[in-house]
Amino acid sequence: MKFKFLAIGLFALVCISSHAQKVEAPKFGKGLFNIVGKDSTWTMKFAMRMQLLGIATWDEGVDDGFANPEQNFLVRRARLKFDGFAYSPKLKYKFELGLSNRDIGGTSEFTNNAPRYILDAVVMWNFHENFELWVGQTKLPGNIERVISSGNLQQVDRSLLNSRFNIDRDMGIQLRHHFNLTDKFLVREKLAISQGEGRNVTSGNLGGHQYTARIELLPFGKFISKGDYTGADLKREETPKLMLAATYDTNQNAVKTRSNLGSYMTNDVGFYETTINTTFVDAMFKYQGFSLMGEYAHRDAHNPIAVNSDGTPTGDVVLVGNGLNLQSGYLFKNNWEVSGRFTDINFDDITGSSDRAQYTVGLSKYIVGHKLKVQTDFSYLSFDNGSDELMYRLQLDVHF
Numbered sequence: 001m002k003f004k005f006l007a008i009g010l011f012a013l014v015c016i017s018s019h020a021q022k023v024e025a026p027k028f029g030k031g032l033f034n035i036v037g038k039d040s041t042w043t044m045k046f047a048m049r050m051q052l053l054g055i056a057t058w059d060e061g062v063d064d065g066f067a068n069p070e071q072n073f074l075v076r077r078a079r080l081k082f083d084g085f086a087y088s089p090k091l092k093y094k095f096e097l098g099l100s101n102r103d104i105g106g107t108s109e110f111t112n113n114a115p116r117y118i119l120d121a122v123v124m125w126n127f128h129e130n131f132e133l134w135v136g137q138t139k140l141p142g143n144i145e146r147v148i149s150s151g152n153l154q155q156v157d158r159s160l161l162n163s164r165f166n167i168d169r170d171m172g173i174q175l176r177h178h179f180n181l182t183d184k185f186l187v188r189e190k191l192a193i194s195q196g197e198g199r200n201v202t203s204g205n206l207g208g209h210q211y212t213a214r215i216e217l218l219p220f221g222k223f224i225s226k227g228d229y230t231g232a233d234l235k236r237e238e239t240p241k242l243m244l245a246a247t248y249d250t251n252q253n254a255v256k257t258r259s260n261l262g263s264y265m266t267n268d269v270g271f272y273e274t275t276i277n278t279t280f281v282d283a284m285f286k287y288q289g290f291s292l293m294g295e296y297a298h299r300d301a302h303n304p305i306a307v308n309s310d311g312t313p314t315g316d317v318v319l320v321g322n323g324l325n326l327q328s329g330y331l332f333k334n335n336w337e338v339s340g341r342f343t344d345i346n347f348d349d350i351t352g353s354s355d356r357a358q359y360t361v362g363l364s365k366y367i368v369g370h371k372l373k374v375q376t377d378f379s380y381l382s383f384d385n386g387s388d389e390l391m392y393r394l395q396l397d398v399h400f
Contacts (some may be wrong), residue, residue, distance in 0.1 A: 006377075011376070028263065029371030031183070032400050036085075043084035049151050049399035050077040060387040075100045076157075078151055080121070094138070096120040109203070110264075116200040119169065127161065134174035137199055140248055141174065141214040142167040144279040147229060152370045154291070154329050155230030155362040156377050156393045161323035161345045165297035167249050167278055169363035170194035170210060170260050184221035184222050190214040197249045198260040206250025207273045210260060214280075216245040223286060231293075232329055232337055234369050235285040240287040247280040258319050259299070265306040265316040272285040272306035276318055289331040298322040305350060321347035335366040371399040 025033055058066035082095040096119040098104055104115035115364040122136035139147055145158050146166040158166075172194025179187055195201065196210035218228070221244055224235040228243040249259070253273040256262040265272040282295040299320050306316035316349040323346070329339030337363040347353040362377035374396055381389040 007384075008135070029368050029399055034186070038265075041088070042086050045081075045083055047081045047400055048079065050078045051150070051397050053156070053393065053395045056392045058390040060389065064387075066390050074102070075362055076102060079103065081300075087124075088127065092124045092126075094120050094122050094124070095177055095230060104148050106200075109201050112202040114200075114202075118200055119342075132176045134176065137169060137171045138174075139165045139169050140192050140194060140210075140212050140249070142249065142278075143297060144229070144243075144245065144282040144284060145209065145295055148231060149395060151399055152230040153335070153343060154293075154327065154339050154364070156375050157396045159295075159325045159327070159341060160345050160356065160358050161176050161295055161297050161325040161343055164258070164319060164321075164345060165278060165280075165299055166261070167210075167212065167251075167259055168261055169199040170196065171199070172210070180255075184219070186218040186221060188216040188218070190216075194260075196254060198256070200377065206255045206271055208239065208254070208275070210249065210251040212247065212249040212387050214245060214247040214312070216243055218243050223284075227286055228284045230370065231291070231364070232331055232339075233289050233291045233308070234331065234366060234371075235286075236331070237286045238288070241285070243284045245280075245282050247282075249278040249279075249280075251276045251278075254301075255317075256314060262319065263316070265305060265314065265318075268308040268310075268312050272314060272316065274301050274303045274318065276301045290326045290328075293325075295325040295329075296322070297325075304348070317351050319347065319351055321351065322351075323347065329362070330366075331366075336363045338362070338365065339364065354386050357382045370397065371396045 006312065032043040033046055035044045055072045057070050059068045061067040066213065073346045076359050078125040080097045083093060085092045095099045097117050104117055106116050107113055118137065120132055120138045122138040127133055143162060143166055145162045146168065172192055174190060174192040177189045181187060181220045192212040193206050194210045196207060197205060223239060223241045226243055227233065227235050227237065251259045251273050254276045255271040255273055256266055257265060257286055259276045259278060277300050278297045280295065285292045301318040301320055304318035305316040308314055323344065325343045327341040329337050333338040341360040343358045346355045358379055358381045360379040362375065364373060364375040366373045376394045379391045
């Protein structure tokens, strides 16, 4: 069966190539090949990337030392990416598949018991001046760290704030617009209406819909090469660049413990529903190799404790609370970068989850920017009520 799908895929690529006017082989990091239609009414860039990760952890023992070492080696991410325009440069698209076990995990009856291969399948239409309409499945305009591609991160992976509070991908529509207050001061607005169930759900809408609004202020103008949404100041901004942003997200009658993520909250009549609200405030600053990113997240719910029809608790609780993440780094001229991160997570008492803080120092070597890099970091995770933990990670990124 796998061979059949591979053969079909290769046949399709051959057919596309044979009907294209030209096939270009870009330099490393710019995609495997670019296809331009015979009449130049469509384009497609095909790319792939992978992340190979090694992890070692140690738990705090009863004698105040760290013991019980564990190691794990895995293909953290393996993805295929397609993007370009169809019919007109004003009608763009993006299609991304995840092939690693971490990418396709989460199979359930709600995904038709099928692997969750599709990450992004979205069409973006610039229908009028600075207005753009997005339709399909893609990332919601949430916290900056989540929207930054996992291939463009400053450290090995995202922070605890992101893993506990992000609003991830969903199926829906987005309206985006930007304008200038002055010659340099740029304002970007992003609105989204989505299903509120997360990615690749086939069972339809179990609760209400999810509504997201984000505003971004760039007082000193645009970053070079969209540097506000990449980790590290690889472009070494010649003048200070700053983005200040805020997001408000409400998921009406949500049925999961983390808005459109987490586990389903079931009760004796089906699903427990409650409205979950998430707020983000974040910033990105870059100047001459120095970068600073800050994020604050807050989640609340109208009735966070799931109950049955008679009012008895089911045991499920919305993960309400707040988090703070501060991250900074400096890129030397030899493309080595040192970075540091502090993350503080505080959950409401009703969740039964311990507050935690994580301290991380990182070292990265950018061989071809984010397209070919080696990253390593060391973290200390402190729990208010529980055993502390040490973690060491080493990762290789290769992006064709």
